[in-house]
Each structure stands twice: as structure tokens, then as C-alpha cells.
Amino acid sequence: MQFIDLAKQQTRIRGAVDARIKTVLDHGKYIMGPEVRELEELFCSFTGAKHCITCSSGTDALLMPLMAWGIKQGDAVFVPPFTFFATAEEPALLGATPIFVDVDPVTFNMRPDLLEKAIEAVQKADPSIYPLPKAACERKLMPRAVIPVDLFGQAADYQAILAIAKAHGLKVIEDAAQSFGGSRHGKMNCALGCHAAATSFFPAKPLGCYGDGGAVFTDDDELAELLKSIRVHGKGEDKYDNVRLGLNGRIDTLQAAILLAKMEIFPQEIESRQQVAAWYAQHLAGIDGLVPPTVASGCVSAWAQYCIMLPQGKRQTVANHLKQQDIPTNIYYPKPQHCLAVFASLGYAPADMPAALHASENILALPFHPYLEESAVQQIAAALKEALA
């Protein structure tokens, strides 16, 4: 059994992909070819966002708006501790201090009430209000931005987060690397009212290309222009008229062409993901000791991952049992961000973020992709039942 079966998808779209690649090889515009603009227009109509600026990865999609806003040393950027490294890495790369805000134990997304506490703690440099990194206890950092993550495919609570951010003058980047194609209260992810949204087209993501790729979404005309400049080495009138520091942050024309072919079936795949999740919910129901994922009311998840929670100390035994039956599993994420060696100098203790710590110790991701059949889900459920008996 495959954890994510990209080969099944490729069989379905191979003709369309081949045709799209051939067109690129024929016109030869490998950098910023016509497919890039076509894809950006398609993404705007798909999400409802005013601007889409494609780029080289989900990581650069986070970095570019932070660069546009001049995030720097002395700034505080609020991020969840239970996520992929890039969410905290990008503000840190610019010299800002990541301030971790623990997650909800059910959705694994940032808790708005704790965000509010963390902002107050930073403003007063007072870790008795909320655990802070050392740098934020020693001097008052400037709260500048918050990057909530739509973990495993479901949107964070933007209604609450945007209200808090507005009250404190913070920019909000939706880290939608895992949630492209999902929605919240009828609005597509990446167009949920944040100042910017960043997504990833890494091959294993709900919409993946055959390499690296990403995109930033925004309704802000000025930010869109800055992002286009930063994407090409801070270009001004042309690429040899550099007016600011930037990146080589473009998506390849070939990757844009592949994404255009994949977009033909993407809405159907999002539907299929709902069906697979429903089969899991049905077949996992009633298995003692296992907590299946919960999608908050009003959210449609893009189901980047299907993660269950297991009782403390059981994960390795369960994973081994599944492996014996040729059922692969993964752990997202084995270490919360505040416990990573790279962030040791921040001085957090593991127990500062209890929900993230608990999740990292007990979570297990099961095989999930739009082509998973009900019989496979039944087999996985039966193996889990045996392992937990």
C-alpha cells in the first residue's frame, strides 16, 4: 500500500500533462512563460483572491510577504509550534523572533485566546502572562505579524485571529501550504481575508507539481506589486533595475504547465478526499483508544494528511503492527518547533507548549490520497483495531 499514491493520479492525467509539457518545449519560454500567467489567473478565479503571485516554493511564499513588510530583527512573529519548520524558519531567517502560540488539541491549529495572551506578554516583556523566548523577556520586541497554519488541510480560526490581529496592528499570513482547495464558511482557503496567504505545490501536497512550487495570494494591490518585484531579485522597471533586495523566486514554466493539467481534475480530487475521509470516519468509529481527526464546523478540509491520536506510549507498537501488514504510516511532526535544536537559543522548555508536545508524541498519519479505496480503509481500520486490542 502507498502512503500517497501519485502514480494513480498520473495515469489519469498523463495525456494532459504530456500535452502541456510539449507546448512548453515547443515555445521554449522556460522562465515566466505564458503558463505562469494562465495559472495565476486560474488560481484567482478558483480561490476568489484578487492577486496570485506564483513562486518557487511554499517556503518562499512565506518569506516574500515578510520581506515586503520589512520584518527584521527586533520584531516578534507569532507562529504555532506544531507545524512544518518553514513557518517559523522564515521570520527567523529575517532576524525576527518567532513567538510560539500553542495549538488547539482537537484541530491542531493556533489557539486565538493564547495568541492574545502571547501578544500581551510580548508587549509587556512578561513571561508570567505567556511563555516567551529569552529575547522577548530581555527587551520589548515589536509585535508585527502572525502566521496561523491550516494544519493537515483545515483552516485556522481566522475570524478570531483577524480580529485580534486588527486590534494590535499585526499582519496575518495564512500558511495554507496544506490547505489549498479547502474552504471555511463558504470562502476558499487562500482568500479568507488575511493580508496574504502562502501555499505550496510540493508533490505530496493536495495540489502538487512535479518539483517545487508555491504561490502567494493577496487582495492588496501594493503588496502584489512588491511581491512581483521581490520574486525577481527586487526588480524595478526591468530585471537589471534592482530597487530592493529580492530572490530568484519564480516558479518554472514547466511546473506551471503541470499544475494547469492537474487543475482539470483538482476539484474532483477534493471531492474524493471528502469521500475517503468519510470512509475513515465510518470504519474507525468505535475503535477504543483512537481519536480520529475532527473538522471544525463550517470548514472543508483539503485533507493533506489524515492523522489520528493514540494513547500515550502506544504509537510505535501500532505503527509496527501496521507496517507488518504493508500499511505505511508517518509522523507529522515528531518534534514541536519550540523543541528543535535550531531554536534552542530561544530557551523554551518542552512543557511551555503542552498541546503541541502531546500531539507530537501521540499523533500518527495514515495513508491518504484521493484514489484510496474503501477496501483499503477497511483493511487499515481492522489492523488498527487489532493493534489496539
Ligand SMILES: Cc1ncc(COP(=O)(O)O)c(C=O)c1O
Ligand atoms: C505548513 C507548511 N508550511 C510551509 C511549507 C513549505 O512548503 P515548501 O515545501 O513548498 O517550501 C510546508 C511544506 O511542507 C508546510 O507543510
